[in-house]
Amino acid sequence: MLRGFLWALCLCFSLPTWAQSQKVAYFELETTAPKHRNTLEMANPIVWQQLKTIEGVSEHVLTKRDVRRLKKCKGKTKCLKRWLKKRGVFALFYVKVTDRDEERHAGISFRYLDVNGGKRFKNHNLVWTYDADLLNYDVEVLVRRWLKPRSLKGTLKVTGLTADTQIWLNETPLSEGLMKEVFTKQMMAGTHSLRVERNGYVPYAKNFSIDHRKETEVAVDWRIDPLHEMNQGLGEFNPERTEVLIGAGVAGAGALTWLGAAIGTLVIGAEVEKRAQAQMLFGETHEELVRQGQTAAWVANAGLGLVAMAAGWCAYWGFTPEEESP
Known part of the structure; x- marks a missing residue:
C-alpha cells in the first residue's frame, strides 16, 4: 500500500452559526516517504494560507488528548463526528500525498468531513504539476467551496451592447447595464443565465459559468428580427388617400x-x-x-x-x- 503524509486540518466552529474566530489545526497521522517530502513542504503552507484568507479562521492547537482521540478513530466518520461535536469543531480536513503514476508524479488527495454533512468524506484529487500558482488557486477554490461557498466569486463581462439594450441575469431585470456598450458584474461562482433584448432584434439568451477570481466574457450576437423589419417597411395608415x-x-x-x-x-x-x-x-x-x-x-x-x-x-x-x- 502506498504510504504518504496524512494530516488533518481542524476548523473550530461554534454551532449552529459561525463564530467570530474559527480555529484551524494540523494533525500529523503518518510520516511521508522521502520522495514526497518536498511536495508536502510546499503544499502545507499553501493550504494553511488559503484557510487563513477565509474570514474568521485562525489556528487551533491540538491537545495530547485530541491527538490520542483522532488516532483512535482511524478515519471512521462516526467516531470523528462525535469528536467534532464534543470539541466544538466544525470540520476536519485530511490531506494525503501519494504516488500518482509510474513517472513518480505526486497526487494530492483531499478529504473533508463536517458535523452538518453526510456520513461520508468529500473527496477531491489533484495532480502535482510543479506549478505552485496553479496549486494555490486549486486549493483556494477547494477550501472555499467546502467551507464558505458564497465567497467564491468571479466577474461577468458582456460585450456588444447598445444604449437601448435590456439585460436580465438569472431572470432578474437589471438597470445598471443600460447606456453601456460593455457590462461587468461580480457574481458568485457557478452556472447562471443571461438574456438581453433590443428593439428590432431577436432576443439573445445564453447560460454561462463563473469561475472563482476569473473573468467570463459573453459577446452578444445580434440577429435582425424579420418580423420587425417587415413592420418597418409599412408606413402609417393614411385614411385620406x-x-x-x-x-x-x-x-x-x-x-x-x-x-x-x-x-x-x-x-x-x-x-x-x-x-x-x-x-x-x-x-x-x-x-x-x-x-x-x-x-x-x-x-x-x-x-x-x-x-x-x-x-x-x-x-x-x-x-x-x-x-x-x-
Whole structure:
C-alpha cells in the first residue's frame, strides 16, 4: 500500500452559526516517504494560507488528548463526528500525498468531513504539476467551496451592447447595464443565465459559468428580427388617400347590399314558414318565394365578399407610402 503524509486540518466552529474566530489545526497521522517530502513542504503552507484568507479562521492547537482521540478513530466518520461535536469543531480536513503514476508524479488527495454533512468524506484529487500558482488557486477554490461557498466569486463581462439594450441575469431585470456598450458584474461562482433584448432584434439568451477570481466574457450576437423589419417597411395608415376613399365607398355599398339582401332573406323566410304552417308548400307562389330567397341569399354573400375585398384594398393602399412627385 502506498504510504504518504496524512494530516488533518481542524476548523473550530461554534454551532449552529459561525463564530467570530474559527480555529484551524494540523494533525500529523503518518510520516511521508522521502520522495514526497518536498511536495508536502510546499503544499502545507499553501493550504494553511488559503484557510487563513477565509474570514474568521485562525489556528487551533491540538491537545495530547485530541491527538490520542483522532488516532483512535482511524478515519471512521462516526467516531470523528462525535469528536467534532464534543470539541466544538466544525470540520476536519485530511490531506494525503501519494504516488500518482509510474513517472513518480505526486497526487494530492483531499478529504473533508463536517458535523452538518453526510456520513461520508468529500473527496477531491489533484495532480502535482510543479506549478505552485496553479496549486494555490486549486486549493483556494477547494477550501472555499467546502467551507464558505458564497465567497467564491468571479466577474461577468458582456460585450456588444447598445444604449437601448435590456439585460436580465438569472431572470432578474437589471438597470445598471443600460447606456453601456460593455457590462461587468461580480457574481458568485457557478452556472447562471443571461438574456438581453433590443428593439428590432431577436432576443439573445445564453447560460454561462463563473469561475472563482476569473473573468467570463459573453459577446452578444445580434440577429435582425424579420418580423420587425417587415413592420418597418409599412408606413402609417393614411385614411385620406384617394384609393382608400374609393375603397371605403365600395365597402359601404357592399355593406348596404348585404344588409338589404339579409333583410329580404329574413322576410322571405318568415313567409315560407307561415305557408309551411298552413301546409301550402306547393304551387307557383311557393316556388317563386324559394327563388327569391335563394337570390337574396346570393346577393347577401356577394355584398359580404365585396366588403372583404374593399377592406383589403383600403389596407393595402392605406399602408403603402405615397410616392413623392419630382
